Amino acid sequence: MALISPSRRLRRTPFSDGVEAAGVSAYTVYNRMLLPTVFRSVEEDYHHLKSAVQVWDVACERQVELRGPDAARLMQMLTPRDLRGMLPGRCFYVPIVDETGGMLNDPVAVKLAEDRWWISIADSDLMLWVKGIANGYRLDVLVDEPDVSPLAVQGPKADELMARVFGDAVRDVRFFRFGHFEFQGRDLVVARSGYSKQGGFEIYVEGSDIGMPLWHALMEAGRDLDVRAGCPNGIERVEAGLLSYGNDMTDDNTPHECGLGRFCDTQTAIGCIGRDALLRVAKEGPVQQVRAIEIAGDPVPRCDRVWPLMAGARQVGQVTSAAWSPDFGVNVAIGMVRMTHWDPGTPLQLHGPDGMQEAIVREGFWL
Amino acid sequence: MALISPSRRLRRTPFSDGVEAAGVSAYTVYNRMLLPTVFRSVEEDYHHLKSAVQVWDVACERQVELRGPDAARLMQMLTPRDLRGMLPGRCFYVPIVDETGGMLNDPVAVKLAEDRWWISIADSDLMLWVKGIANGYRLDVLVDEPDVSPLAVQGPKADELMARVFGDAVRDVRFFRFGHFEFQGRDLVVARSGYSKQGGFEIYVEGSDIGMPLWHALMEAGRDLDVRAGCPNGIERVEAGLLSYGNDMTDDNTPHECGLGRFCDTQTAIGCIGRDALLRVAKEGPVQQVRAIEIAGDPVPRCDRVWPLMAGARQVGQVTSAAWSPDFGVNVAIGMVRMTHWDPGTPLQLHGPDGMQEAIVREGFWL
Numbered sequence: 001m002a003l004i005s006p007s008r009r010l011r012r013t014p015f016s017d018g019v020e021a022a023g024v025s026a027y028t029v030y031n032r033m034l035l036p037t038v039f040r041s042v043e044e045d046y047h048h049l050k051s052a053v054q055v056w057d058v059a060c061e062r063q064v065e066l067r068g069p070d071a072a073r074l075m076q077m078l079t080p081r082d083l084r085g086m087l088p089g090r091c092f093y094v095p096i097v098d099e100t101g102g103m104l105n106d107p108v109a110v111k112l113a114e115d116r117w118w119i120s121i122a123d124s125d126l127m128l129w130v131k132g133i134a135n136g137y138r139l140d141v142l143v144d145e146p147d148v149s150p151l152a153v154q155g156p157k158a159d160e161l162m163a164r165v166f167g168d169a170v171r172d173v174r175f176f177r178f179g180h181f182e183f184q185g186r187d188l189v190v191a192r193s194g195y196s197k198q199g200g201f202e203i204y205v206e207g208s209d210i211g212m213p214l215w216h217a218l219m220e221a222g223r224d225l226d227v228r229a230g231c232p233n234g235i236e237r238v239e240a241g242l243l244s245y246g247n248d249m250t251d252d253n254t255p256h257e258c259g260l261g262r263f264c265d266t267q268t269a270i271g272c273i274g275r276d277a278l279l280r281v282a283k284e285g286p287v288q289q290v291r292a293i294e295i296a297g298d299p300v301p302r303c304d305r306v307w308p309l310m311a312g313a314r315q316v317g318q319v320t321s322a323a324w325s326p327d328f329g330v331n332v333a334i335g336m337v338r339m340t341h342w343d344p345g346t347p348l349q350l351h352g353p354d355g356m357q358e359a360i361v362r363e364g365f366w367l
Numbered sequence: 368m369a370l371i372s373p374s375r376r377l378r379r380t381p382f383s384d385g386v387e388a389a390g391v392s393a394y395t396v397y398n399r400m401l402l403p404t405v406f407r408s409v410e411e412d413y414h415h416l417k418s419a420v421q422v423w424d425v426a427c428e429r430q431v432e433l434r435g436p437d438a439a440r441l442m443q444m445l446t447p448r449d450l451r452g453m454l455p456g457r458c459f460y461v462p463i464v465d466e467t468g469g470m471l472n473d474p475v476a477v478k479l480a481e482d483r484w485w486i487s488i489a490d491s492d493l494m495l496w497v498k499g500i501a502n503g504y505r506l507d508v509l510v511d512e513p514d515v516s517p518l519a520v521q522g523p524k525a526d527e528l529m530a531r532v533f534g535d536a537v538r539d540v541r542f543f544r545f546g547h548f549e550f551q552g553r554d555l556v557v558a559r560s561g562y563s564k565q566g567g568f569e570i571y572v573e574g575s576d577i578g579m580p581l582w583h584a585l586m587e588a589g590r591d592l593d594v595r596a597g598c599p600n601g602i603e604r605v606e607a608g609l610l611s612y613g614n615d616m617t618d619d620n621t622p623h624e625c626g627l628g629r630f631c632d633t634q635t636a637i638g639c640i641g642r643d644a645l646l647r648v649a650k651e652g653p654v655q656q657v658r659a660i661e662i663a664g665d666p667v668p669r670c671d672r673v674w675p676l677m678a679g680a681r682q683v684g685q686v687t688s689a690a691w692s693p694d695f696g697v698n699v700a701i702g703m704v705r706m707t708h709w710d711p712g713t714p715l716q717l718h719g720p721d722g723m724q725e726a727i728v729r730e731g732f733w734l
Contacts (some may be wrong), residue, residue, distance in 0.1 A: 003393040004371040005404040005601075006671035008687050009613035010395065010488060026370040028377065029396035032490065033611060037372040099502055104495065123376060123399065125492035128471065132496045135466055135640065136503010234372075246376035246399060273502065304373035320375050 013059030014211025025250035030060035036231040053157035054230025059149035064119040070139040095255035097274035102251040122245035158200035164221040197240035214284035235323040241365030256286040292362040295331035299324030308351040316341040376474040380426030381578025389596035399429035403598040420524035421597025426516035431486040435508040449632035462622035464641035469618040475639035489612035525567035531588040564607035604688040608732030650703040659729040666691030675718040
């Protein structure tokens with residue numbers, strides 16, 4: 001692997017000092033910001049995540065804030081998910097689509113109030129699309145990126161650690177809900193969510209200045225829980241089938257191809273820009289779709305480009321994320337497969353970096 | 368420095384195989400794509416760039432293509448530069464601004480025909496803004512990212528190398544003009560441009576499949592010219608005062624603050640979305656502006672965050688890019704300085720990573 005060159009353009013986060021002190025060994029870049037990917041090793045980080053608790057610098061999940069009388073209308077223009085029943089205090093996973101139904105992002109929308117929303121984005125400059133739409137449609141709304149940086153606490157001991165810092169009431173926050181909790185006199189949004197299947201929270205740290213104080217408080221409070229700095233884990237998230245925008249889907253894909261059809265209320269999401277295109281897709285169904293893929297044989301390296309999935313001489317899909325799973329003893333992978341070959345149990349051949357390997361379409365992911 | 372983790376999300380380019388074979392040692396990420404930053408060392412690459420010729424994988428300068436009857440109208444909506452006199456065959460450096468006059472990108476616009484343009488972008492997902500505007504204003508235009516990857520040939524021997532591959536006619540291409548040249552039966556746009564002051568060309572490689580054949584042809588033809596794989600150089604570009612979007616300017620800055628006022632024809636660029644805001648700026652002038660900054664003392668490390676520029680206890684600016692220059696024997700830097708302290712010769716103190724260092728505002732850049 002090559003090194004990453006530092007520059008202001010690859011933005012540091014309010015937690016970067018803590019991440020460096022904890023001995024980060026590799027990064028990726030996400031929304032033009034540093035996102036740690038490895039501390040001790042991907043495998044060691046993986047076992048620790050599944051058994052203890054980790055604090056993750058996910059400041060790169062930037063927020064796009066919508067504020068003003070047209071905020072809710074704009075939010076509905078962006079997504080085919082029907083938001084009419086959504087109450088303040090709720091988080092919704094929302095596919096964001098363009099006028100052709102192509103995925104532009106798959107963020108979590110946080111409804112703070114009727115006229116104030118955060119869109120907690122995956123890796124694309126979604127703010128530019130939102131600002132362009134707001135401008136073009138002359139909407140009465142302010143769109144900007146506030147000084148809000150999510151810090152995730154993930155792992156089976158996350159509840160215990162969070163309760164020590166925020167009080168026992170944090171245990172009562174339900175999945176994809178959020179509450180307001182105080183830290184050093186500051187009111188923070190804390191949601192039960194996160195990019196792992198180990199359970200945990202995301203703290204929307206408003207104000208960079210309290211980033212490191214909160215980091216230290218969590219590390220201090222969790223010493224006997226073996227709390228460590230961690231990060232989204234390249235093995236665990238594939239086992240769990242957590243898709244990654246830019247890896248497992250791009251603007252070439254519709255939500256239905258990504259298995260997100262259940263978040264598309266195409267009949268009722270009036271105002272959604274991509275609705276016409278998605279009505280068509282919803283009627284005919286997608287011709288390819290995301291699937292869990294098991295790859296036989298030796299451990300595969302990191303998937304740095306699409307790996308074709310073949311049925312004989314014909315390409316019928318591609319793998320976009322893959323990892324050797326120590327717990328399951330197989331290569332776990334996420335792929336996109338054409339409908340002729342997407343049934344569980346279908347044998348395929350992976351054209352990987354080390355030649356051909358046998359692969360099979362699974363019923364579901366591992367977790 | 369930490370490592371960079373491979374993933375499909377950090378897109379490879381049509382030239383990545385060549386870059387790896389040439390022994391790339393560090394990358395940055397630019398438009399969610401790999402951009403090499405170091406081969407042998409930044410210093411060795413620097414001396415070689417100034418004395419020989421290099422081939423640069425700058426595929427990360429993605430193109431936003433505008434096609435259709437409203438292409439020219441949309442292009443003018445994006446920029447305060449008056450494009451009415453621009454003929455096909457020309458390249459214009461165009462600040463792109465939002466409705467407040469904030470910089471969204473500083474690309475080169477390539478006018479292929481009245482109804483067909485490429486915007487060769489710096490590091491932001493400009494396509495999302497352009498698509499949002501096109502959709503909101505109901506423009507009759509197609510906006511997408513074509514399979515076009517620039518390959519730059521830079522250095523004093525660039526003309527000689529290019530003539531060997533494309534024929535002597537390429538020598539006649541004037542600065543910021545382009546011509547059509549053939550390679551292996553394919554018609555390619557070749558412009559005299561590039562992100563160095565050493566002279567050279569950018570080849571808009573249309574069709575990923577001819578990326579490596581062209582790479583090899585250039586390497587083969589230039590063997591006796593000591594051609595090497597190279598990349599935009601962190602020292603040379605600061606000496607030359609070539610700004611970097613995301614480093615030296617962001618959407619907080621107007622073009623006037625970036626010293627790009629000469630590209631703002633605010634009176635005549637009718638239709639530009641940010642025109643009203645920029646009329647105000649043009650009238651009052653900016654209160655801070657980009658300046659060349661010389662930093663005394665020991666070589667500074669890479670600038671990975673803003674470094675405050677102080678006048679006594681008061682912050683009057685910031686440095687955003689800096690490097691030790693072997694040729695000039697000083698630290699060269701790019702900063703943004705308030706008007707009270709921006710006159711040439713003004714002494715300032717840099718609050719850098721190693722404490723305070725003396726700095727001075729220069730009349731201009733080094734090249």
